[in-house]
Amino acid sequence: MNGVLLSILALPVLAALALWALPSSTGDRIAALYGSVISGLVLVGSVVLWVGYLRPAGAITLEAGFVDPGDRGSVPGRLHAFAETDLTWIPALNVRFHLAVDSISLPLIMLTALLVFLCCLYSLRITPRIGRTRSLIALLLVIETGVIGTFAAADLILFFLFFEVVLIPMWLVIDIWGDHHDPAGRRRAATTFVLMTVLGSAVMLVGFLLLYRVSGTFDLELLGQIPVTGGHGTALAAAILIALGLAVKMPLWPLHIWLPDAHAKAPTVGSVLLAGVLLKLGSYGLVRVLLPVLPDATATIAPYLAGFSTVAIVAGSLACLAQTDVKRLIAYSSVGHMGFIGLGIATMSPEGVAGALFANIAHGLITGLLFFLAGAIKDRHDTSDLRVIGRALYARLPRIGALLTFACLASLGLPGLAGFWGEMLALMGAYRPADGLPRTTYLVMMVIAGLGTVLTAAYFLRLIRNLNQGDPAEHPATAFAVDLSRIELVTWAPLVVLTVVLGVCPWLLLDHWTFL
Amino acid sequence: MPLVLPLLLAVALFCLGVYGVLARRNAITMLMSFELMLNAVNLNLIAFDAWRLDGLATGQTLAIFVITLAAAEIGLGLAIVLLLFRGHGHVDADAARDLLETADTAKEIDR
């Protein structure tokens, strides 16, 4: 299985290099088709990995992974390596080329592969107006490698390396293919994005080095088995720095300021990947690096993390209520949702962490769909300003309007759709956080976060009301407003189906996190 | 001979060189001052070598190394001075300010 992991890691970047080697006159369609095939292969590979992981015979670590569910002493987020590759890389620095996956990272890898595949497929027909699709596809593939690598890395330096690999391609995607009406704005958004995230990862790297100073190893598997105890001194400093760095990426209030601009100015595929995949790097890092490796230090900072997450939920939702731009609104909604994920992680309880992981996947699917829809609406009206687009989308674009309503309902956490379980489990985690955390504080946060869900519902309903509903007589259909095209249907159908499936059958994922 | 004498001489030579490099305007003179500084270093190396008397004669080796480098350096330096003279008609270091940073050049870069 480690061969499969290595190949899904290497394939996209090699394919991207090959694509750049082709002459720049390569047709857009050919490039997109090529990208679809490659990312389709990666998707197949990741599914094969997951199936291999689930098959009892192949799951070497599964038995070791399962702990009695009642046992609350185990540390959530520990790596139970599967498909492991462990090679010496830089012996002088004690850095190893160590890759491994488990049931925490595999669903995220599948999500990444799926979203990149859908983005390439979408580009078959619909590409940013700037052109140069060949390079765009190649950059998407490089991003795919970076993200999968981050999820698969079992060595802190390797983790950092892949984490950084993602940034530059995404910067270029926003800078080159962003909103063509506003070149200065898209450049500013891209620069803010890259500077803030680079600053975050630099801080994180310092945290890693401090961690190395305390523990003497960069190996995540080893660190998971022998966590660094002690909640003060260097361990605490390392935890704070790592949390800070990952919080920029997540992003947690008040470090979220890069997000609305970056999402709003990025092209559709860029927004989908940014929201669907890149934000998960932060939350995944918190689960993988912070919780199992520095349990005591994390417990010290967890209440603050929970506090900021709760503020993120409320502030993000409030900011959504006052937005006039559909893409910015969805971007701000990500702040709120990532707040739930942060709250779940900060509870350090199995329920909360599982909720955060579930919400990761659900948010990737639902927000991906929302950004696809927002992109479709923007393409049709040449603006994403709600006031210019007008109302009564139900009359003008009935299918897209209906899908938007569906996505909004899913995103506001309607039970029976994927968005619910993550939020529910995060709140449940806050109801009963891990031992040693101040329970009363968490209860207050749970109540505030619960009210935050009402605010979430409020801004999504406001979006539906201001965009979908309204008097069609006042907002007649525009000439080129074509309803759902075939490629859009094909691209979005998997997201819709998965949203429903995960909502009805949460055990598809939850059953594999029982070892938390 | 006490070590301090050659070291004092080296210091004097070095200071002379520094003065020449920093204060003289003629580029040729500046190059000559560089040679003075290098030779001060060489003197130091030799003096310490004679003082320590290690079997490998590291100081002398290094001094020869520096002499070679100085020859190469003065070749390059004179070439630059020659080009400066051809381009500007003088070898005045103060007047050669083509790399000056002004507000205009700043804008040029920002654009």
Next chain:
Amino acid sequence: MIATTWRVVGVGFSVLVILSAILLYGVEPQVTSFPGTGVGAAYWTFDVRTDDLTVLLLAVVGVVSACVQVYSIAYLHERAASYTALVTLFTAAMVTVVIADSLFLLLIGWEVMGACSYLLISHYWERRDARSGAMKAFLITRLGDVGFLFGIFVLGLGYGTFRISELGAGDISPAALTTGTILLLVGVVGKSAQVPLQTWLPDAMPGPSPVSALIHAATMVAAGVFLIARLYDVFVAAETTLTVLAVVACVTMLFAALCAAAAVEVKRVLAWSTVSQLAIMFAGLSLGTADGRHAALFHLVTHAAFKGLLFLCAGVLLHQVGSAAFVVLRRYTRRGTLRKAMPVTFVTMTIGLAALAGVPGFAGFFSKDSVVEAAWHHARDGSTVGWFVLVSVCLTAVLTAFYCVRLWLWIFFRTPALAGALGAFEDDDAMADAEDPDFSKLRDGSWLMRGPLVLLAIGAIVLGYADGLHLSWAIAGLTTVLAVLGALPAYSLWRRGADPRPVVLEHEFGADAAYGKAVVVPVRWFAKLAVLGDRDVIGAYVRAAGRTGTLASQGFRLLQTGNVQTYLTFAVAGVVALAILAGVIGA
């Protein structure tokens, strides 16, 4: 084509529900387990169960939704596909709630119902009142649902199980029990539109009338009653919660009945009466006795029949006249034509109103009496709550009779005192004298609409006897007298052509405006504040960091004089400084 398919599916599904209710009738209670999932200490399944309560509710849901689906075929023509699909989904969600043995499965059905209700209220999304009513309905029920979710946490984790059939068996601290049930009660209050979360139901009336009949009268709002009946053991154990429930119910029933007495639109009157009748059911439940629960469920069933009927009748009025406002209906009634043109509607609506008002012999009479009787028994045992409920229900009976008679007389009969002249409602109507409305098109509607009306009308009479006839003559006499007491003033006011509507009642005690000022406005302010805070506070730091970098680089650029010797001077100075520093540190 799609619409036809959905209609077939919808009617078929409703029939299926009825069939399963018939098949399950009398079957031993049983639980069917499905593999569950969970994480950490929380483990939940998606079990379903059947027992008497399930069968009862399945029958109610099946019959009402079948009536509504059939009725809608004739009633609704635009966007019928999505409408029928949503009504079907709604029915499925209600069935899920009814059969669930898992709190989370119940929650799924519970909230999907809310979402369907939202989408159906905004069916006429061209209209402003429909849009805002739908949004309000969803937000307020969602607020309640947050409490509901927390209640599930408290009870489920307290008892260590999320199975409904196992709740109440384990040991749990009294504080947790009370907290949990109160939190569940918040969800119930939101869903069933009780005070203080009552404002959404009257505003939900712009939705299509069949939807009002199905959702806002017979099923969804009754889900709150069902939930408490389902978890009755747990609620009975928490005495504080029952007291709170009794207070909420008593306040609500009087509040809503008073509002109904001043409303000037048929559907709004019916909506407030729904709130009031639901409160009567809750009052029955809050007694904490088996009799009380029985009476409440009895009232739920009869209420589903007659309130469904009344809303469908209102739908006919809307369909034919185009409005259900008293002002408009009066234009037709002044000539006395409304009841002659629509005899079936008139008769069935009379039956429905009679049942609602508690006229002896109709279903509502028996079920309300059983609530009164249960309260009397409880009060006789020395319970304050019992007395409280008894008095409130009696007062509500008076008010109910008042607004039923008022509604009936004003929309179907012309006022003798003002025959030919302007009546109470014509004062507000500029069009009253301008022209006579067109009577020629008024008719009862097709058999698809008449059939459900007749069926439900039969139900509104017969269901009263379904529970076996055990009448306490004293109480029957008392409620009859109370009904007459309420009817007489309505009649005398109508004879005089007067319809006094106190401002307080017309504004529905100002609750809506107060909520607007207390919640909506501050939230808007906070939203603006959040955006400004992001832009001008957090964003300012980021921009300042960027600007600092630019400024610093501009400053350092000035050192770039182009003079080699200047650079060297700095370099030498730097080396000297370093040497001195090294010396100092070394020393």
